[in-house]
Every structure is written in C-alpha cells, then in structure tokens.
Amino acid sequence: MTSAQTTRKKRANGVESRQRILDAAVEIAGERGYDGTSIAAVSAKCGLPASSIYWHFKDKDDLIAAVIERSFESWLTAVELPGDDVGTPLERVTVMAANVARSLIGTPDFLRLGLMLALERRPTEPRGRTVFLQVRATTHQKIADVLTALFPALHADDVDTLATYAVAGADGLFVHREVTGGSVDLVALFELHARLVHDAATRMAAAR
Amino acid sequence: MTSAQTTRKKRANGVESRQRILDAAVEIAGERGYDGTSIAAVSAKCGLPASSIYWHFKDKDDLIAAVIERSFESWLTAVELPGDDVGTPLERVTVMAANVARSLIGTPDFLRLGLMLALERRPTEPRGRTVFLQVRATTHQKIADVLTALFPALHADDVDTLATYAVAGADGLFVHREVTGGSVDLVALFELHARLVHDAATRMAAAR
Amino acid sequence: MTSAQTTRKKRANGVESRQRILDAAVEIAGERGYDGTSIAAVSAKCGLPASSIYWHFKDKDDLIAAVIERSFESWLTAVELPGDDVGTPLERVTVMAANVARSLIGTPDFLRLGLMLALERRPTEPRGRTVFLQVRATTHQKIADVLTALFPALHADDVDTLATYAVAGADGLFVHREVTGGSVDLVALFELHARLVHDAATRMAAAR
Amino acid sequence: MTSAQTTRKKRANGVESRQRILDAAVEIAGERGYDGTSIAAVSAKCGLPASSIYWHFKDKDDLIAAVIERSFESWLTAVELPGDDVGTPLERVTVMAANVARSLIGTPDFLRLGLMLALERRPTEPRGRTVFLQVRATTHQKIADVLTALFPALHADDVDTLATYAVAGADGLFVHREVTGGSVDLVALFELHARLVHDAATRMAAAR
C-alpha cells in the first residue's frame, strides 16, 4: 500500500510537471506561434528549468506537437455533443454549428495555433503542423458523414465540396473573431453559416 | 549615353535598393511570418548588408509594415476590376468572387502574411498587423457597398453581417488552399461562396 | 581523492565561474567605464562564452552593479582599520587618511569606475551608479561620525560640510593621481588633506 | 560688395554648421562621455547628416577634441576675472574661488567631460584627453603663479603641492555637485576650500 502510493506519487510528479509545461506552452504557443514560443519563455511561465523541459520532450518540435495534441483533446471535450438525432436537418445542423462556435470561444488556442502552423511554410515541416492537418482532415470527414446522413441524395463530390466549404467558413469566422478581439456574435455567425450550407445541400441534392 | 547610365547605376540608388529589400522581404515574410523573417535572411536574399536595410527601414517592424503595404498594393493591382455593370446580381457577384480567387492564387503573400499577423498576439502589436486590419476593414466596407447597391432593400445590420461572412469565407477558403498545397479549385469554391451570399442576401431582403 | 576533485572541477562550478567573470569585468570596467566594457571583451578575458555571462548576470547593467559591489568590498578589506583610539585627533585623522590613500593605490578600480559612473548622465541610470552613490553616502556618514567623536563641540551643519569636503578632497586627489599616472605621493597629499580638515574642524568648534 | 557678401554667406554657412555640430556634441559628450557619444546621436541632435559631420571633422576623436577645446574656451569666458588686485590675500583668493564655482555651475560640460576622459584608460589615448590634461596643467600653473605672488616666502615645492591640492579640491567638489544633482552650495564649499588653502600657504610660508 504505502509502497504503491510512494511509487505512484513519484510518477505522478513526473506527470504533473509534464502538465505544467504543457499548460504554459499552450498559452504561449497559442498566442505567439512556433517561432514566438521560446523554451525560456515556457520555462519562465511553468517555473521549471529549461533543461527539465528537455527531460519531458525530445525537442521544441516535440513540445509543440504535444501542445497541438493536448489542446485538440481539450477542445474535443469542450464541444458538446448534440443530443439525440431529433429535429429537422436544419435544426440539427444549426445546433452543431452553435456548439462548435461556443467551444471555439472557450478554447481558442487549439485553432489559433493550428492555423498559424498551417499558414507557415518552413523548410522542415513541424510535426505539429502535420498533426493539425490530420485533425483537420478528420473533422472534414466527420462533417461529410453528417451531410451524407442528412442528405442521402447528395453526390459524393458535392458532399466533399460542402464539407470543405463548411470547414473553411468555420476557420474564416474564427479568424474574424480573433481579429475583432472577441466583440462579435460568433454563435450567430456560425448559425448563419450552418443555414447557408444546409440550403446549398438541399439545392444540390434536388439538382441531381 | 548607355555608359553613363551603367556607371551611374552602381552606387547610391536608394529607390531600387528599397525595392530589392522589399522584394526579398515579401517572399520570406509571406512564407515564414514575422518571427521567421530574419534580417540576415532578407539581407542574404537581396544582396545588401543588414546594416543597409536599416538605412531604408527604421527597424524590422517598419520593414514588415512596408511589406504589407506594398504587397497589398500589388494585390489590388492584380484584382481585375469587373467590367461594366451588366448582368444579374448573381452573375456580377460571381464574377467578382472569381476575380478575387484568381488574384489570391497569383499573389498569395499579402493575405498569407496578413493572416499570420492577425492571428498572433504579441505584447507590442506589430504595425504591419494594424495596417492589415485596416486594409481588411476597407475591404469589408467595399463589399458592404456592393451589397447595398445590389440589394437596396437590405437592412444595414444584415449588410454588415453578410459582408463579414463574405470576408470570413474568403479567408477560410484561402487558408484551405494554402493547407492543401494548391490542389483545389479555388475559383469554383469562391463562386459557390458568392452564390450562397447572394441567396442569403435575397432572402434577407425579402424578409423585411 | 585528488582525481575525483580534478574531474569534478571541470564542469559546472557556478561560484568559480561567477568569480572569473567578475575578475575580468572589474579590470575592464575599472579602466574603460560602462560603455567601454563590452560583454565580448569580458568573455574573451575570462574564457567563458558571452552566453554564459548571461547565465550568471541578468544583463550588462547587472554585471556592472555586481562589479561595483564586489570591488567595494575588496576595497573595504584593503583599508586597514586604524588600531586603537590613541593619539591626538590630528594624529588619528592623519593615520586614517594615509590608510585610505594606500588602499586607493592598491585597489583603484572601485573608485575609478565609481567616479566614471557618477559623472555620466544616461537616460536610464545604471544600477551600479546607484550602488556607488549609496556607498559614497555611507562613507560620508562614517567620516561625519568620526568628526563628531573627535570634535564634540562641532555643530551638525559644520560636521556635514567638513565630511563633504573630506570626501570631495579624497576624490579630487585620487583623480589627480590617475591623471598623472601614479607619479605622485598620494599618501603625503592625503595627510595634508587630513591636516587641513582637522584645522578647519578645530577652528569651527572654537567659533561657536 | 554683393560678391563679397555672397562669399561671406557661404563661408558663414559652413561656420554655422560647424557650430551646430559642436553645440550638439558638447551636450551629448558632456553627459555621456567618449563612448556614449555616437555620431548618429550628434547627427540627430544637430539635424545634419552624419556624413556632414565628417566634412567638418576628421573623425570622432577630432570631434571630441574640438568639443573639449570649445567648451574650455566658453568656460574661460564664463570665469569672471577678479577685478583689481585689491584686498587681503584671503579676500582675493576667496573671490577667485567663488568665481570659479559660479562658472562651473553655469558651464559644467567642460569639466564633466574632461574628468570622464581623464579617468578612462583606453588603448589609444583620445586627443581630447591630452587637450584636457594640458588645460589642467595650465590651470595648475596659473594657481601656482597666484600663490607665489601672494606668498613670496613660499618654497617652490610647497607652491606645487598647494596648487595640486587646490585643483584636486576643485575637481572633488565639482564631482560632489554632479553627484548630488546640484542641490549643494558650491560657492560656499569653494570659499571654504580657498580659505583652507590660504591658511596652509600662510603656515608653510612661515615655517621655512
């Protein structure tokens, strides 16, 4: 018992340090991007010496990738899943969009850092960028699945186009909120976005 | 004649040097962002020593701001103005969107750098960011003007919302193209975007 | 034993490195002043890379302040304390002055750097200047205490004036020695100085 | 006539530029010393480009030397010459000291810069330092002359010692004023200094 606790305590310390580092790194990287995130700044913010960061992470690239991974997970947690499959397609799509908007307001670091990484073109691509793009592709697929479920008549190409448009609109609206410093009704804009996508899907489904 | 010109060219041509520096800086900053743009890299690419860059620009911030300004101007030049005011509103809006899409494919540096600057939160805001946001606000206004002209029945609030949505969609679609490495039909996506905004405007104009 | 010590010595001896840096910095700063003391020069003299200096000192200002502090302490050590309280006031004052003169000959860095810092007026006052002025104020007070003890009849204002004059004379004579390159009998001049201050004190004490 | 005026005008412009440069340089060098005086700073303060400074002065060393020379001259002008040779030796010496004190309050740049140059030890001695030391030697001689005139019985060695002490005291009191930020009665301190030197001279003259 006691021995088990002691062992756990020690290991838990390691885990806690790792968390402290990541907590500091998300905050800095979410605001300053890859280059702007210095190990020294992370060290100062989390209270652990720089060399300790290298005990937990192979290098800066590894740290940033871990940041993307963890902030994606916490963002996933923040997105409230839609309840049961009730209501019209428009209602369901609108609720989903509003939920995403609210999650982005509460946890903006993930997408902000991800977009910064996505826009940069550096000689050796950071692993964090790859991770973000995978997450993005997954999201695209999920949206495509929802669209297919709601509009079975939709052609595969159109589903893909609409999913792309849906993700792009979300990114753009998020950027708009970042730019205006938060003084914007992101939920309303996402709901408008959902409606336009819904209408387009309806029209496309009817057209074929 | 020619000899005199040749001789003159070598030394002390401030305007040309400034252009050379900006040419190098647009390219680097458009790919790597603010932090990623080192004066040494710009110096290496333009051939002038770093100290000469400081003759033409007060500091790095000043340089980046000039980059934004100049690349915005060259982007403006690249956007082909729509011909006469002919065709239905949908046709006209679609043509405009396609033109913007084509200009972004040809001159992506302006928007890529601008978005990177817009997303970053640094202690002292770079002047380039301010410049970009102003340009963005101007663009928003222009779109609002076009919408008002095409849909006189539209309420002012709706015009603002739609212009915001139009800009955000453009940003998002641009990001998508950057992310996918250019293998996407940006013109088609912009045309779809134009159509959805047009439909929304029509509906909103009828609703009031 | 010895082998273990030898092996240990090589890496990571913070205290010794700090001393090496300070040793180099005193020498340079004592001769060249604040601006003339480049981190590169200190690095070259102490053998540690410039970046290591920044491990031990926050910045150049911090280094110079530490130099002032340490050189003041070693100067204090160099000033032989006067033995017992024996002899006439004149004798005792003269011995003190001679001791100070000898200490300044042996450890001139402290006062030379201090005076350079004191004379400069820079936008943001170096911390080393503040430290020096505090040390100076303390010295002034000690002299005032001695005068009060030796000449109880002396008015407080006169004690202050005489202490000021005593310190100023010491500074001026030190400057004279620095200017003439050491070819001057500083001890004799300090003894003359002590006698004149003594006579003035005697006269002032009698006058009230 | 007109031609002469034109010629004069042109030359006068050159002279005026030189003065503007020196005006700026005295101010900066008087506050920041040799290293702290950058050509760029002088250029910014006088409004002329850096290259123009090099038209008027060979190099930085030349400029600083000119600064010392000119500020010495303006200091000389500021020292009110004592009227006729009337009054007791003590009265005459006291008036002289008070005059010097007042001139130093009004024109402190000369001595401040001079002392900074005097204290620094740099590999190649600045010409300004040499100039200052010559001026200092001249001053020493003048004081010696006055002392010899007032106290004919004084031995040459004692005259030299007293002149040295007189100059050193003046330097030290000036430093004290600089250190305390001007909140000190420099005239009173100089008068005390004069009296102590006078008393010492009287005693020495009697002793031999």
Added chain:
DNA sequence: AATGAATGAGGATTCATTCAT
C-alpha cells in the same frame, strides 16, 4: 559645402540544446 547611401565590424542579448550530476 554637403549629403544619401552603403558597409563591415561589433554591440547586447536570446536561442535551442546538451551534459554532468
């Protein structure tokens, strides 16, 4: 008499990273 432009050397400081303990 003056200056716009250029330039190489050097300024302070921060970087990501390593290593012995």
Added chain:
DNA sequence: AATGAATGAATCCTCATTCAT
C-alpha cells in the same frame, strides 16, 4: 525525475566611417 551550468549560433540593431555625387 530533475537541474545548474554551459555553449555556439543566431537574433536585432548600432557603430564609425567612406564615397560618389
């Protein structure tokens, strides 16, 4: 599991100076 110390490369920027005009 953690860290104090070290380090070479890179950072932005200023330096004194030159030179063609």
